[in-house]
Amino acid sequence: MRLTLLGTGNAGQVPVYNCFCAACERARAKPQYRRGPCSALLEFGTQRWLVDAGLTDLAERFPPGSLSGIIQTHYHADHAQGLLHLRWGLDMSLPVLGPPDPDGLADLYKYPGILDFSRKLEAFVPAQLDGCVVTPVPLAHSKITYGYVFEAEGQRYAYLTDTVGLPPDTQAFLARQPLDLLVLDCSFAPTTTAPRNHNDLSRALDTIHALNVKQAVLTHISHGLDVWLMDEANTLPDGVVVGHDGAVFGNPVLAGMASA
Amino acid sequence: MRLTLLGTGNAGQVPVYNCFCAACERARAKPQYRRGPCSALLEFGTQRWLVDAGLTDLAERFPPGSLSGIIQTHYHADHAQGLLHLRWGLDMSLPVLGPPDPDGLADLYKYPGILDFSRKLEAFVPAQLDGCVVTPVPLAHSKITYGYVFEAEGQRYAYLTDTVGLPPDTQAFLARQPLDLLVLDCSFAPTTTAPRNHNDLSRALDTIHALNVKQAVLTHISHGLDVWLMDEANTLPDGVVVGHDGAVFGNPVLAGMASA
Ligand SMILES: [Mn+2]
Ligand SMILES: [Mn+2]
Ligand SMILES: [Mn+2]
Ligand SMILES: [Mn+2]
Ligand SMILES: [Zn+2]
Ligand SMILES: [Zn+2]
Numbered sequence: 001m002r003l004t005l006l007g008t009g010n011a012g013q014v015p016v017y018n019c020f021c022a023a024c025e026r027a028r029a030k031p032q033y034r035r036g037p038c039s040a041l042l043e044f045g046t047q048r049w050l051v052d053a054g055l056t057d058l059a060e061r062f063p064p065g066s067l068s069g070i071i072q073t074h075y076h077a078d079h080a081q082g083l084l085h086l087r088w089g090l091d092m093s094l095p096v097l098g099p100p101d102p103d104g105l106a107d108l109y110k111y112p113g114i115l116d117f118s119r120k121l122e123a124f125v126p127a128q129l130d131g132c133v134v135t136p137v138p139l140a141h142s143k144i145t146y147g148y149v150f151e152a153e154g155q156r157y158a159y160l161t162d163t164v165g166l167p168p169d170t171q172a173f174l175a176r177q178p179l180d181l182l183v184l185d186c187s188f189a190p191t192t193t194a195p196r197n198h199n200d201l202s203r204a205l206d207t208i209h210a211l212n213v214k215q216a217v218l219t220h221i222s223h224g225l226d227v228w229l230m231d232e233a234n235t236l237p238d239g240v241v242v243g244h245d246g247a248v249f250g251n252p253v254l255a256g257m258a259s260a
Numbered sequence: 261m262r263l264t265l266l267g268t269g270n271a272g273q274v275p276v277y278n279c280f281c282a283a284c285e286r287a288r289a290k291p292q293y294r295r296g297p298c299s300a301l302l303e304f305g306t307q308r309w310l311v312d313a314g315l316t317d318l319a320e321r322f323p324p325g326s327l328s329g330i331i332q333t334h335y336h337a338d339h340a341q342g343l344l345h346l347r348w349g350l351d352m353s354l355p356v357l358g359p360p361d362p363d364g365l366a367d368l369y370k371y372p373g374i375l376d377f378s379r380k381l382e383a384f385v386p387a388q389l390d391g392c393v394v395t396p397v398p399l400a401h402s403k404i405t406y407g408y409v410f411e412a413e414g415q416r417y418a419y420l421t422d423t424v425g426l427p428p429d430t431q432a433f434l435a436r437q438p439l440d441l442l443v444l445d446c447s448f449a450p451t452t453t454a455p456r457n458h459n460d461l462s463r464a465l466d467t468i469h470a471l472n473v474k475q476a477v478l479t480h481i482s483h484g485l486d487v488w489l490m491d492e493a494n495t496l497p498d499g500v501v502v503g504h505d506g507a508v509f510g511n512p513v514l515a516g517m518a519s520a
Pocket of ligand 3: 298336338339422
């Protein structure tokens with residue numbers, strides 16, 4: 001099983017429009033420091049699942065047949081906006097799994113086009129993805145949001161964004177199982193007052209330390225956290241790394257990818 | 261006054277995802293045949309206004325300070341999606357004018373960020389844009405939609421999309437004034453049954469012939485109309501042209517553009 005971070009930014013991304021902080025200027029000068037909308041590609045066997053569809057160039061990135069489907073954490077625009085265009089494809093059907101959000105994003109449910117929203121996931125109920133078991137876990141966010149535990153090829157990954165802390169049931173559920181990889185919302189530099197809807201670094205580290213995690217990766221990162229990390233990245237504990245767009249975690253993919 | 265078509269496609273754009281018709285294949289092979297989300301740039305004096313924000317790369321295309329503001333025809337995703345990211349800019353305010361749609365798109369009104377939606381336009385009431393008079397005219401579409409008459413530098417342009425035909429009041433209002441340029445919704449090849457929400461070519465030509473138009477430009481074009489035009493473009497009447505992305509109409513801009 002392999003997870004590639006396609007985007008690691010928060011809603012504003014990096015660089016932020018009209019921001020000239022050190023992180024935003026660095027990202028303009030050096031594209032490897034840019035952070036796109038928070039999303040990932042999960043590969044196992046011959047399956048390739050997109051985790052969140054906030055990228056707006058999905059039709060170019062993923063030619064027909066190259067994706068098995070899409071798993072949504074939630075339907076905020078920075079995680080679902082790419083669906084608004086992709087849906088207008090023809091002569092195919094792409095499953096979009098996610099939480100039972102009655103609203104979705106804009107008119108996506110009303111005009112789903114090629115997107116098939118019919119398969120609903122249920123919190124804490126394992127679902128089969130042809131070679132991977134995915135278990136949704138509720139997160140603490142301003143819109144109904146699921147994190148996911150993915151189990152395939154002897155590995156267990158958790159992908160948890162957007163969230164501030166974890167709901168007690170989710171925390172207890174995750175504490176019971178060792179994780180090879182935890183990708184976690186860490187939007188802000190350490191703050192004394194609790195942020196809303198997203199972790200700052202202090203709360204992200206609290207969550208990491210409360211679980212049994214081999215490798216933790218921070219994502220959904222703001223320009224403000226990037227500025228802080230310029231001086232303080234060396235203070236991160238062992239086993240905690242900052243995600244960046246294009247970073248790959250896990251095993252090499254064994255089988256060839258599905259072809260169009 | 262100068263109008264540049266930034267996008268001339270319908271909601272699905274050209275090429276359509278997973279479509280292999282002659283028009284979609286041509287657009288993949290030759291980028292000049294691609295059609296992005298329907299939008300335009302209007303320039304007069306030192307002002308530069310974006311007409312519809314369906315492009316998702318607005319932050320890259322329009323550095324801070326390069327736009328005077330945005331004029332929305334309506335809030336369907338293919339016309340407004342680019343606002344979902346642009347709003348998260350910092351330390352500036354960008355006016356977004358448009359119809360009094362109570363819903364907008366997704367959570368744009370709830371979290372407007374740098375976008376200022378406070379100035380509402382009223383049908384048939386001329387508004388001043390520092391060197392241009394813009395008059396909204398209601399269109400016939402599935403969501404509240406305005407077309408616009410722009411008057412500046414001795415020229416009068418009308419930009420009318422999305423619409424099927426015209427409401428009688430709008431038709432009467434427009435028939436009273438000669439137009440140097442008419443940009444008009446023409447989504448489909450000629451059909452016998454009336455299409456919903458958008459013009460086919462027959463209805464677009466009916467509208468053009470009912471008005472006093474020097475030059476008509478078709479926009480919001482589907483791959484299906486492009487296929488039809490491959491054989492039939494030479495049957496278009498004099499004074500009617502098919503828009504394409506990047507096409508420029510009107511006078512050269514006299515003053516320098518606003519700089520960042
Ligand atoms: Mn987010
Ligand atoms: Mn969110
Ligand atoms: Mn449209
Ligand atoms: Mn529309
Ligand atoms: Zn910044
Ligand atoms: Zn096609």
